[in-house]
Amino acid sequence: MNTDFLQGMRSSVPVVVGSAPFGALFGALAVDNGFSVSDAVLMSASVYAGASQLVGLDLFGKNIQPWLVVLSIFAVNFRHILYSASMAPYIKHFSGVQKAFAFFLLVDPQYAETEKRHEKGLPVSFSWYLGLGLSVYVPWVAVSALGAFFGKMIGDPHALGLDILLPAYFMGLVLGFRQRSHWLPVVVASSLVSIVAMHFVGSPWHISIGALAGLVLAACMPVTSDTLEGEGAKP
Amino acid sequence: MTDHSVLIYTILAAAVATYITRIAGYVLITRLSHIPPRLEAALSAVPAAVLSALVAPHFIYAGVDVTIALLVALAIGFRLPTLWLLLIAWAGVMGLRYFGV
Numbered sequence: 338m339n340t341d342f343l344q345g346m347r348s349s350v351p352v353v354v355g356s357a358p359f360g361a362l363f364g365a366l367a368v369d370n371g372f373s374v375s376d377a378v379l380m381s382a383s384v385y386a387g388a389s390q391l392v393g394l395d396l397f398g399k400n401i402q403p404w405l406v407v408l409s410i411f412a413v414n415f416r417h418i419l420y421s422a423s424m425a426p427y428i429k430h431f432s433g434v435q436k437a438f439a440f441f442l443l444v445d446p447q448y449a450e451t452e453k454r455h456e457k458g459l460p461v462s463f464s465w466y467l468g469l470g471l472s473v474y475v476p477w478v479a480v481s482a483l484g485a486f487f488g489k490m491i492g493d494p495h496a497l498g499l500d501i502l503l504p505a506y507f508m509g510l511v512l513g514f515r516q517r518s519h520w521l522p523v524v525v526a527s528s529l530v531s532i533v534a535m536h537f538v539g540s541p542w543h544i545s546i547g548a549l550a551g552l553v554l555a556a557c558m559p560v561t562s563d564t565l566e567g568e569g570a571k572p
Numbered sequence: 573m574t575d576h577s578v579l580i581y582t583i584l585a586a587a588v589a590t591y592i593t594r595i596a597g598y599v600l601i602t603r604l605s606h607i608p609p610r611l612e613a614a615l616s617a618v619p620a621a622v623l624s625a626l627v628a629p630h631f632i633y634a635g636v637d638v639t640i641a642l643l644v645a646l647a648i649g650f651r652l653p654t655l656w657l658l659l660i661a662w663a664g665v666m667g668l669r670y671f672g673v
Contacts, residue, residue: 379580425601502661512657528625
């Protein structure tokens, strides 16, 4: 195996630690909501977007029209549009088939690690991308199946403290970008607006509304040579 | 259609909808011949903006134990790698729950 692939696999460790309990929780809740084990695995393997899978489950359980379920999942996943736009320059050299694979594997940590790798000045090669992507995808599908099989035995995720892992992991990702220009104002704006939007508009819209606030702010800030380069990697 | 086939088709439709969100940004942005600096500044802010919007509500709406554990982990996250941050957040929230916070 080449080094890029192995480096990709290595950077998957915190991702898997942060997301595995969440995947198991999805499997367990899916069976609770009347899914078979294979339905749960199909959803994890095909949709492959944790938060939206949980939202979908919740709606399936409430007998909501199928098109509304699909629309809600689309709304939760809308942020990916921003991901694929912002990483476009780093993966332009992928072939068409490679891009098709790459976009399928584009979950939040995959995007964040891609940005970080580019920022470090390392090549975003397809082997690296796939090494990371598969090392996150395969455990995700596997723990969903385990959660579906052994759901009753997992116990209460709250009592085990598992509910903190995902937000803590995402917070680590946010901190990973603190060298970028306008990082602090963007983080503060998006956080505050997301919190307010969660209260007044509700989930999942708070994600898009909060994100938009930070992006608009970044676009309105004075353009520096830093921002022109796309990332403010300072020594 | 049986209830079960409705479920399968809904899952597959959700998968297609999700895939569209993952390719659309690339398709749209590569159609522009020139990316204006302000758009570029906004794109550069995508990781901080989107991920903050995902995390922030947990600080407020997930209970006081989570708020405290996340604040401690935040302070530590500036110095130590992510795995440590996960460990400390987890130990913190377990400790707080043990003492009934």
